[in-house]
Amino acid sequence: MTDSPLSHQKVAPFRSVWLEGLLTFITMGCYLFVWFALAARDCKRITGRSFTPILWFFVPVICLPLPFALHILLSTFSDIEKERALPGWTKGQNFAFNGLFSSAYIGAYVVGEIIENQMLQFVLWAVAFVLFLLLHGRLNRIRRAFESEPMMHRFAGFNALEWVVGLLFLALWVGLFWALGQLKLVNADTTRIDPGTEIVVAEAGVRFTVNQEGWENVPVGTVTDGTAEYELRGPASLNNMWYAVFTYTEHDDFNEIAQNRYATYLEVLPGAQCTAARSLQEGTDLLRSVVSCENTEAGDKQLYISHLIEREKGLVELVGYMWVAPRKYTQYKPQFIKDVKGLIADEK
Amino acid sequence: MRSKLFLLLSLLLTLPVSAEFLQGDSLIARAKQLASELEPEAHSALTGLERTYKVEVKDNKVTVYGHKIWFYPTTASVQNNAYESIYFNQLNEQLTVLTAASISPAGKVNYVNESHQKVIAEDTYNTFTETEKMIVSFPAVEVGGVTLIAYKIEETLTPERPFWSIRSYPQQTADMLNYSFEAQWDDSARLYFDNTSELVSCELQPARVFCQADDLVAAESDSMVNWGDQLGQITLSTEPDWQAVKAQVRPGFVNAIENNQGVQPLVEALAESADGKQALIQRIFEFVARDIRYVSRSEAGYDIVPHNVDETIDNRFGDCKDKSAVLIAMLRAIDIDAEPVLVATKREREDMAGAAAVGLFDHVVVCFSFAGQQYCLDPTDPYTQWQSTSDWIQGRVALNLSNDESLTTIPRPQFRWHLKAKSDITITPKGGQQERVTLTFLNEYASLMRQNMAGLSQQKRLEYMVDVYHDVANEDAEPVFEISGVDTMSSYLTTHSETTYEPYFNPQQGISLAENDSWLRSELSSSWLNNEVYGQFYPGFLVESEYKIQVPHEWALNRFPPDLNLEHHYGRLTRSYRFEPGDEQDTLHVSTTLSMPSRYLAVAEIKAFNELLNVFYKQAPITFGHDS
Numbered sequence: 001m002t003d004s005p006l007s008h009q010k011v012a013p014f015r016s017v018w019l020e021g022l023l024t025f026i027t028m029g030c031y032l033f034v035w036f037a038l039a040a041r042d043c044k045r046i047t048g049r050s051f052t053p054i055l056w057f058f059v060p061v062i063c064l065p066l067p068f069a070l071h072i073l074l075s076t077f078s079d080i081e082k083e084r085a086l087p088g089w090t091k092g093q094n095f096a097f098n099g100l101f102s103s104a105y106i107g108a109y110v111v112g113e114i115i116e117n118q119m120l121q122f123v124l125w126a127v128a129f130v131l132f133l134l135l136h137g138r139l140n141r142i143r144r145a146f147e148s149e150p151m152m153h154r155f156a157g158f159n160a161l162e163w164v165v166g167l168l169f170l171a172l173w174v175g176l177f178w179a180l181g182q183l184k185l186v187n188a189d190t191t192r193i194d195p196g197t198e199i200v201v202a203e204a205g206v207r208f209t210v211n212q213e214g215w216e217n218v219p220v221g222t223v224t225d226g227t228a229e230y231e232l233r234g235p236a237s238l239n240n241m242w243y244a245v246f247t248y249t250e251h252d253d254f255n256e257i258a259q260n261r262y263a264t265y266l267e268v269l270p271g272a273q274c275t276a277a278r279s280l281q282e283g284t285d286l287l288r289s290v291v292s293c294e295n296t297e298a299g300d301k302q303l304y305i306s307h308l309i310e311r312e313k314g315l316v317e318l319v320g321y322m323w324v325a326p327r328k329y330t331q332y333k334p335q336f337i338k339d340v341k342g343l344i345a346d347e348k
Numbered sequence: 349m350r351s352k353l354f355l356l357l358s359l360l361l362t363l364p365v366s367a368e369f370l371q372g373d374s375l376i377a378r379a380k381q382l383a384s385e386l387e388p389e390a391h392s393a394l395t396g397l398e399r400t401y402k403v404e405v406k407d408n409k410v411t412v413y414g415h416k417i418w419f420y421p422t423t424a425s426v427q428n429n430a431y432e433s434i435y436f437n438q439l440n441e442q443l444t445v446l447t448a449a450s451i452s453p454a455g456k457v458n459y460v461n462e463s464h465q466k467v468i469a470e471d472t473y474n475t476f477t478e479t480e481k482m483i484v485s486f487p488a489v490e491v492g493g494v495t496l497i498a499y500k501i502e503e504t505l506t507p508e509r510p511f512w513s514i515r516s517y518p519q520q521t522a523d524m525l526n527y528s529f530e531a532q533w534d535d536s537a538r539l540y541f542d543n544t545s546e547l548v549s550c551e552l553q554p555a556r557v558f559c560q561a562d563d564l565v566a567a568e569s570d571s572m573v574n575w576g577d578q579l580g581q582i583t584l585s586t587e588p589d590w591q592a593v594k595a596q597v598r599p600g601f602v603n604a605i606e607n608n609q610g611v612q613p614l615v616e617a618l619a620e621s622a623d624g625k626q627a628l629i630q631r632i633f634e635f636v637a638r639d640i641r642y643v644s645r646s647e648a649g650y651d652i653v654p655h656n657v658d659e660t661i662d663n664r665f666g667d668c669k670d671k672s673a674v675l676i677a678m679l680r681a682i683d684i685d686a687e688p689v690l691v692a693t694k695r696e697r698e699d700m701a702g703a704a705a706v707g708l709f710d711h712v713v714v715c716f717s718f719a720g721q722q723y724c725l726d727p728t729d730p731y732t733q734w735q736s737t738s739d740w741i742q743g744r745v746a747l748n749l750s751n752d753e754s755l756t757t758i759p760r761p762q763f764r765w766h767l768k769a770k771s772d773i774t775i776t777p778k779g780g781q782q783e784r785v786t787l788t789f790l791n792e793y794a795s796l797m798r799q800n801m802a803g804l805s806q807q808k809r810l811e812y813m814v815d816v817y818h819d820v821a822n823e824d825a826e827p828v829f830e831i832s833g834v835d836t837m838s839s840y841l842t843t844h845s846e847t848t849y850e851p852y853f854n855p856q857q858g859i860s861l862a863e864n865d866s867w868l869r870s871e872l873s874s875s876w877l878n879n880e881v882y883g884q885f886y887p888g889f890l891v892e893s894e895y896k897i898q899v900p901h902e903w904a905l906n907r908f909p910p911d912l913n914l915e916h917h918y919g920r921l922t923r924s925y926r927f928e929p930g931d932e933q934d935t936l937h938v939s940t941t942l943s944m945p946s947r948y949l950a951v952a953e954i955k956a957f958n959e960l961l962n963v964f965y966k967q968a969p970i971t972f973g974h975d976s
Contacts, residue, residue, distance in 0.1 A: 289910065
């Protein structure tokens with residue numbers, strides 16, 4: 001027999017750490033929002049303190065208030081544990097837990113958005129996940145000390161809504177893995193390219209060096225309409241980024257193609273700012289043209305750059321395109337442009 | 349027996365061979381013999397059967413004997429070549445035609461009479477000596493026939509004129525089957541010999557030289573050739589070296605310049621209107637170039653000697669020697685150490701000058717240093733400002749009479765032609781345009797334009813510039829010109845034009861324009877070199893083009909001309925733009941510079957050079973517009 005909460009309202013019933021972990025995992029962490037809201041609701045019901053559960057819903061979303069919110073939550077847990085003489089954590093343990101969890105959770109976001117190290121991000125998520133399971137175990141212990149009642153009837157540990165959402169996410173996962181599997185089949189020729197690799201496109205008689213991470217060779221037609229000789233796709237974490245090599249015959253006019261690029265980029269990038277420059281290839285009377293246009297559209301940055309090289313017979317061109325968030329744009333643009341400008345035409 | 353034959357053969361081979369000069373019946377017989385030995389089908393163009401020179405110097409008398417026999421295989425060769433030109437100086441040389449005739453294929457001999465000969469003056473301007481040319485027109489020349497001529501030119505060496513020289517080109521623009529040159533001299537005049545032709549073999553003995561060649565193939569012709577620089581030649585001269593040439597010419601100048609009583613008052617008068625020394629040099633040069641008119645004055649005793657300075661000043665006329673002497677005297681009066689410099693206006697290669705000879709030169713100019721810069725002024729040029737160099741003497745072989753240097757060349761500027769073109773274009777909302785163009789021709793280019801317009805009336809000058817505009821920019825336009833700087837000797841000549849163009853595109857259908865940068869393009873196309881056999885000197889071009897293009901603001905230009913930085917070892921084309929948005933009109937400023945420095949181009953380089961010009965030409969249009 002347990003005492004009723006101070007408010008005489010019932011708390012959420014116990015659920016095993018593994019089921020809670022499964023729900024969190026399958027919903028890709030979305031269940032955390034509900035968990036925080038329910039935890040706050042139960043703290044309010046037990047202590048009568050002024051928790052606003054709906055606000056706690058947003059704590060994992062906004063991230064930055066997490067250390068402060070967690071501090072309140074953990075202190076409340078400790079107070080409840082003290083009052084009910086439950087085994088609990090010391091202030092130091094609370095502080096250490098808060099530091100670890102907040103660091104891992106916020107760190108995973110930072111690493112994902114700014115540093116873009118997927119392995120480190122995965123490790124941090126894993127740490128945060130394990131710590132969450134510990135926290136849930138502690139909350140389970142508290143909930144067991146009070147009268148509980150589920151919001152909805154549970155079947156095999158989950159209520160109907162959780163089953164529906166869980167199954168929906170499961171379907172999403174299956175679909176996603178199926179799609180990835182398909183993509184992998186399509187991109188059987190896809191080859192990862194290490195930074196600093198010199199790409200030699202023998203059929204076009206050109207070479208250039210890719211100096212950024214995350215590039216891969218993709219089949220012709222993946223990023224263009226199929227008229228390119230060779231295609232590369234940039235890091236998958238970005239919206240869109242690619243290089244394509246085009247060749248032209250000796251009947252194609254250098255000026256016409258260079259100018260068409262300029263006009264086309266202005267057409268496809270509304271309000272674009274462009275630069276165009278022509279020079280002679282060193283020691284020859286053969287031309288090279290670099291046209292680049294950039295704009296901002298719906299908050300994202302877009303850039304087209306064309307490096308056209310005249311040869312004794314025909315022309316060859318490396319086109320680069322990127323469409324990324326402004327922060328990524330600043331990060332990727334200089335080397336992206338430098339790599340395009342590094343195109344070298346060999347005699348074909 | 350065998351050893352005796354060998355001795356005889358050796359003796360025969362070592363015996364000096366001589367050029368056999370023929371005339372009269374002997375020459376006719378020789379011509380017939382050579383024609384009979386000829387295989388006519390082997391020759392499809394004019395062919396020389398024999399050309400012989402024999403020079404004799406005895407008791408200070410020089411006699412040059414020459415005979416030539418030509419074969420005419422085609423109508424064209426008859427039409428174009430059935431005459432002979434013999435150059436000589438009437439003042440001190442006597443030309444006698446000994447035998448001249450044509451022989452028909454049937455063997456009929458038709459002799460030249462006096463009515464078939466005429467003497468005409470050669471080189472009437474900028475010449476150092478008075479050369480005449482006798483033209484002998486052969487009668488009754490037929491296809492398959494031959495012509496022959498034998499002549500002699502005599503000259504007596506005197507203490508006043510103790511020098512003499514001859515120059516012979518074994519290879520010419522027609523095949524020559526037999527060529528020989530022989531000279532012998534006594535102690536009265538030692539001769540010095542030089543041969544720059546690899547096609548002849550020469551044997552030099554004391555007081556005698558003999559050269560001979562067989563089957564000389566015609567020299568290939570080309571678009572622009574200085575034959576004297578390209579063809580090997582045999583030179584024979586009384587002068588041992590170039591210092592001796594100076595010693596022959598310099599005293600005449602010293603003497604002429606010493607008689608300069610009229611110089612100081614003139615200089616003082618000119619100094620009154622001149623501000624500073626540069627301005628005074630300009631005034632002095634203008635006076636000599638413009639106020640003393642050019643009159644050829646190479647009468648006896650004055651072919652290499654200028655008339656007294658005072659006489660030339662009083663006459664207000666003179667030739668290049670006379671005007672140079674006056675200019676030197678006037679410049680020396682203001683403490684500028686000016687010197688006479690002989691110029692060979694048809695020679696650019698010192699290594700092909702041959703033996704030292706007065707006869708190499710046909711012109712004289714004045715050179716001096718001022719403020720650390722070397723200047724060479726041609727006082728016969730009334731169009732070129734003194735700090736520029738007349739284009740026809742640039743890079744020409746020269747001999748300064750006042751120093752110990754050997755042959756040199758007149759300095760060339762980096763850019764002979766320098767043009768600044770400033771275009772102010774306003775494009776109207778309906779697609780027409782107002783164009784104002786200011787052209788500034790600088791230095792030698794100003795001189796050329798001045799030369800083209802100086803003799804024209806004001807109306808004709810305007811018409812001339814309109815024609816130029818039609819050739820360069822638009823043949824249908826009706827520009828209105830203003831011209832300044834034609835009647836001065838300043839370093840620039842300026843033209844302003846205003847042209848209105850009716851709407852030529854519909855802005856409603858999109859804004860995509862190309863302004864040709866016509867003046868730049870025109871200079872590029874005029875720079876094309878056409879030689880295919882011989883190297884060629886490129887005189888250098890600098891074009892600075894500025895465009896200010898105003899368009900209605902509502903057109904919202906967003907496509908601008910690409911920046912150009914076309915750098916090549918033959919030259920450079922650069923372009924940049926600046927865009928200034930306005931309330932009603934936006935302005936596009938475009939600056940382009942074409943820089944093609946002067947240089948000698950070997951024939952193997954000419955194709956690559958022209959291809960570069962073509963690349964530059966294609967990049968000249970200024971493209972801009974609006975795309976969305």
